[in-house]
Amino acid sequence: xxxxxxxxxxxxAQLIANLRETFTPNYFLNxxxxxxxxxxxxxxxxxxxxxxxxxxxxxGKGE
Numbered sequence: 001x002x003x004x005x006x007x008x009x010x011x012x013a014q015l016i017a018n019l020r021e022t023f024t025p026n027y028f029l030n031x032x033x034x035x036x037x038x039x040x041x042x043x044x045x046x047x048x049x050x051x052x053x054x055x056x057x058x059x060g061k062g063e
Contacts, residue, residue: 008058016055023047 028044035043 011054011058013058016051016058019047019051019054023051 023044028040031040031043
């Protein structure tokens with residue numbers, strides 16, 4: 001597992017911006033319809049949590 005210091009070198013503000021632009025609410029609404037709403041909500045929550053974690057790591061707020 002990467003330490004926060006190592007993660008800061010791998011993650012950039014531009015990467016965070018690109019992820020936020022890619023994984024918009026419309027992205028999840030247009031995702032494959034074969035999954036249940038619960039599954040899509042869990043996926044969306046996981047992606048958002050990951051983006052927030054990465055953002056906090058470059059801001060020095062990581063756990």
